Amino acid sequence: MIKDYALHFPPVLITEEQQTLHKAVHDFVNREIIPIRERLEDEGDLQQKVRKLLVDIGLQRLSMPKEYGGEGIRGTLLNALICEELSRGDVGIAVSLMCTGWAWKPAISGNIKAVLDRFMPDFCGDKVQIGCFAMTEPGGPHGGGGCDIENAVYRGTKLRTTARFEGDECVVNGSKLWATNSGIADLYCIACTVDPKLGEDGIVLAYVPKKWPGLTVGPDEKKCGLKTDHNCPVYFDDLRIPGEWSIGPGGKAAELFWAQLPGVSSGAMATGIMQGIMETVLEYTGQRIVADKPIREHGGPAETLADLAMETELARTWYLTTAYMCDHPEIYGPKKGFLAARMNMARITSEKAVRCAEKAIQLMGSYGYVREYHVEKYWRDSLMITLWKGGTRLSRHNVCRAYYDLEI
Amino acid sequence: MKYNMCRPVNKYLDTFISDEDMAMIETIAKFVEKEVFPKRLDLEGGWHRDEKLAEGTLDDLYAKLVALGYQKLGVPKDYGGMGISTALRLALNEELARGDSGLSVHAGKAHAVLGPFVATGNVKKAREYADKLLSNDCYTAALMISEPQGSVNIEDPAQKGRTIRTKAERRGNEYVLNGHKIWGGPAGPAEIFQREKLKGHLGYSLVATTDPSAGDEGIAVFHVPADSPGLSFSNYIKTMGMCFTDRNCEMWLENVRIPEELRTGGVEIMRSRMTTGRLGCAARCVGVAQAGFEIALDFMKDREIDGKPVRERSLFAAQLGEIASEIEACRAHYLYVASMLDNPKKYGPRWSEAMIARASAARLMAGRMVLSTLKKVMEFMGAYGYSFEYQIEKYYRDIIILQQGFGGPQRDALDAIRSYYTFDWR
Missing domain, CATH: 1.20.140.10 (Butyryl-CoA Dehydrogenase, subunit A, domain 3)
Structure with a gap:
């Protein structure tokens, strides 16, 4: 039996409304995801079923604008709480849901009427609709990996996917890699440029629906984990969309593009994984007898368990306080400078999730290595979080930038 | 502050720290940069560990903190103090420790004896000690918990007080204390705490047991005045850090008589x-x-x-x-x-x-x-x-x-x- 007051670490920063929503998602995950989490990564149908359930409990339309049928509830902290809970069940499902919101963010913030009118009603409906924000590119002699494109220092000069404006049409050429929901998305938001030499002024964000002429996708990447988050190459070959489905150039798209980058959700997802590990390993070590008593009642393992508990609580404090700051720009200002640094720090906490999983596997011996004991999946999944958005190595540089000018 | 990120307003979240509290943190942060930074090495008596220099520097810095009102902060509002929040107290501790962690520890000591009186509702005694802390005089005090058989045993909730050896025996309206404590500090004969810039030692908040077999029920905390007859002390223990700022020694209690009203609660x-x-x-x-x-x-x-x-x-x-x-x-x-x-x-x-x-x-x-x-x-x-x-x-x-x-x-x-x-x- 786990003493429950320690498990439900009650956050002091969240409002009653947020607590209620959080509790609903918490119960939902226990009821619908935890029992099937072991099968989820191999069974596409099951993933789709879970996505539909998310639509049914209103999470897909939660942050969408009210005038299109959404709930209009936006906020970094609430989003992060939802991320933590979903990730406890399956982090890929959380990522997939968040990336739908992510693809929509520029259109909502920039109030791009043509895109909103055409696609938003579907996303607020009863069917599963998936969004994809495509940023990273395959690279080449000029670079172009996530680490370059997502590095603010390069100001968009590393983008090689081009947008050309012809009459009232926008023509996109190039390719993208690694974007979450690629291949299964209903709507793509593609970061491209009219000319990489123009830097930020050249950046364009283009919205493209699925199966659009000129859009093709490759096979899914074969990844070691996070399999419920689908990634594949996406190719654009003289893809023509109405010009009004795009944002920029001239700086407006750049602003929206950079606003996409910092985020606390990675930290929240890592926390969810750690909480999941903690619950799993507490149960196992409470039942498994070694030298005549449960593993967790031996001093050494107890200390390791304390480490896991401590790291989990710290990670949670971290994303909650940072998210709170993001939600109060009147005090903490825009998401740059020190706030961007804190958000980058939140991503660094994902490394702790990897270490926690390793420790938990050690406590469980060979069982920890076995699929049906869940922890090995948390471990595989957590590795991916440390690699997003240029990876936690790049995050460290971004942290430094809040303290001093750093030009590598 | 040289770095924007390091300004208090960017360090402490506003849900935990109010604007008024932030001003106090700013004051202490400035004090640390101006007064403590140049004296950091002196707090250890310099390279040659000059005891006089160390003691003088510590007393001087603490007196300056008292002048800034630091000693009043932790006194509850009911007793005329500032009654600050735990978050603010900790933030101030952090700021002081940025200068010198020993100074930060020392600055909190004086309150060690007030808390238990307040918590147990001993209004008369609480007022007496609150008044001292609210004056412009500088004081210190200490906790006495550990014993030679291992402090871990005493503080381990699983032991339920069974391993405490310092005994308190009730005789009439007094308790008689016998035992051996270690590591608490600053400790020593009362007169050594009467210095130019230090008015005195307010005493020890000491853990004992009335009956080791009674478990948690037997645990008792006493206020032991610094000049109580029956106290004796070892020399200072030579430590690798906080050499003078947190001076620890052993303390023996031999038939120390403590009036009933100085029993300040128990296990809680x-x-x-x-x-x-x-x-x-x-x-x-x-x-x-x-x-x-x-x-x-x-x-x-x-x-x-x-x-x-x-x-x-x-x-x-x-x-x-x-x-x-x-x-x-x-x-x-x-x-x-x-x-x-x-x-x-x-x-x-x-x-x-x-x-x-x-x-x-x-x-x-x-x-x-x-x-x-x-x-x-x-x-x-x-x-x-x-x-x-x-x-x-x-x-x-x-x-x-x-x-x-x-x-x-x-x-x-x-x-x-x-x-x-x-x-x-x-």
Whole structure:
């Protein structure tokens, strides 16, 4: 039996409304995801079923604008709480849901009427609709990996996917890699440029629906984990969309593009994984007898368990306080400078999730290595979080930038 | 503040710290930069450990803090003080520790004896000591918990007081105390605390047992005045850090007679100390790490490798980024736990298993963080980091006791996990 007051670490920063929503998602995950989490990564149908359930409990339309049928509830902290809970069940499902919101963010913030009118009603409906924000590119002699494109220092000069404006049409050429929901998305938001030499002024964000002429996708990447988050190459070959489905150039798209980058959700997802590990390993070590008593009642393992508990609580404090700051720009200002640094720090906490999983596997011996004991999946999944958005190595540089000018 | 990120307003979240409180933090932060930074090495008596210099510097800095109103802060509003929140108290501890962790520990000592009187509703005595703290005179006081057989035994909730050997025997309306304590400090004959800038020692808040077989019920906390007949002391224990700022010694009690009204509660008071003490250490660890980090930022700006500042090379930048992250995370966490501590209705009293667990986890984490931070900074600075005048090695020595007081890291870990399931050694 786990003493429950320690498990439900009650956050002091969240409002009653947020607590209620959080509790609903918490119960939902226990009821619908935890029992099937072991099968989820191999069974596409099951993933789709879970996505539909998310639509049914209103999470897909939660942050969408009210005038299109959404709930209009936006906020970094609430989003992060939802991320933590979903990730406890399956982090890929959380990522997939968040990336739908992510693809929509520029259109909502920039109030791009043509895109909103055409696609938003579907996303607020009863069917599963998936969004994809495509940023990273395959690279080449000029670079172009996530680490370059997502590095603010390069100001968009590393983008090689081009947008050309012809009459009232926008023509996109190039390719993208690694974007979450690629291949299964209903709507793509593609970061491209009219000319990489123009830097930020050249950046364009283009919205493209699925199966659009000129859009093709490759096979899914074969990844070691996070399999419920689908990634594949996406190719654009003289893809023509109405010009009004795009944002920029001239700086407006750049602003929206950079606003996409910092985020606390990675930290929240890592926390969810750690909480999941903690619950799993507490149960196992409470039942498994070694030298005549449960593993967790031996001093050494107890200390390791304390480490896991401590790291989990710290990670949670971290994303909650940072998210709170993001939600109060009147005090903490825009998401740059020190706030961007804190958000980058939140991503660094994902490394702790990897270490926690390793420790938990050690406590469980060979069982920890076995699929049906869940922890090995948390471990595989957590590795991916440390690699997003240029990876936690790049995050460290971004942290430094809040303290001093750093030009590598 | 040289770095925008390091300004108090960017360090402490406004949900935990009000604007008014922030002003107080700013004051202390400025005091640390202006008054404490230049005297950091003097607090250890300089390279030659000159006792007079160390003592004089400590008294002088504490007197300046008292003049700023520091001694009044922790006195509850009902008694005419400021009654500050736990979060603010910790933030101030952090700021002082950024200058010198020993000074930060010393500055909180005087309140050790007031809390139990307030908590147990002994209004008369509480007022007497509150009035002293509210005056412009400087005082100190100490906790006495550990015993030679191992402090870990005494503070371990699983032992339920069975291993406490300092006995209190009731005779009429008095208690007679006999036993042997160690590590509490500052301790010593009362007269040595009457110095030019120190008015006196307010006494010891001491843990004893009325009956070891009675478990938690037997645990009793007493206020032992510093000049009580029957007290004797060893010489100071020579420690690797906080050499003069937190002077520890052994204390023997031989038929020390304490009036009944100076019994200040029992197990709850003792366990509260574990929570607040460990959380205080967590805050100080963060302050020291912050100081080390800032020293590294400065040093690595001026130091070059192949014509470029060290901190602009990605190998080092990445590590600096990591240090910053860990400091910020540990800070956010102790503030978070502090806010829970001030809301006992929702999160449980400070002596509860859950709150002890949270404070222990906060300290365990902060202790590891500050050790690894200072080790890294020392690596960055090469032999300079190893040199006395660059401060780092002193910070490094000082913080060890922040990890060890109130039970060490292993004790923290067990108390943290105890809130998830029962762990009792058997």
